[in-house]
Amino acid sequence: MITLHRLGHSDEPFLLNSDLIVTVEACPDTHVALATGNKIVVSESPEQIADAVREWRASIRLAGLRTV
Numbered sequence: 001m002i003t004l005h006r007l008g009h010s011d012e013p014f015l016l017n018s019d020l021i022v023t024v025e026a027c028p029d030t031h032v033a034l035a036t037g038n039k040i041v042v043s044e045s046p047e048q049i050a051d052a053v054r055e056w057r058a059s060i061r062l063a064g065l066r067t068v
Contacts, residue, residue: 002052004032007041016040018053 001015007029016032023033024046032040032049042049
């Protein structure tokens with residue numbers, strides 16, 4: 001899960017299952033389209049979201065290696 005902030009609600013973070021992300025577009029606000037059909041407008045840039053997803057997936061793999 002990655003932490004994001006809805007546009008205009010920077011003091012209220014929420015967790016998003018990154019496996020639900022279909023696309024991330026900047027137009028100019030960042031729109032995250034989900035596999036559920038929902039769209040969320042967030043304050044993070046597409047690059048920040050991509051970095052958060054990479055970090056999350058790397059942490060899962062690393063945790064799996066530690067248990068073997």
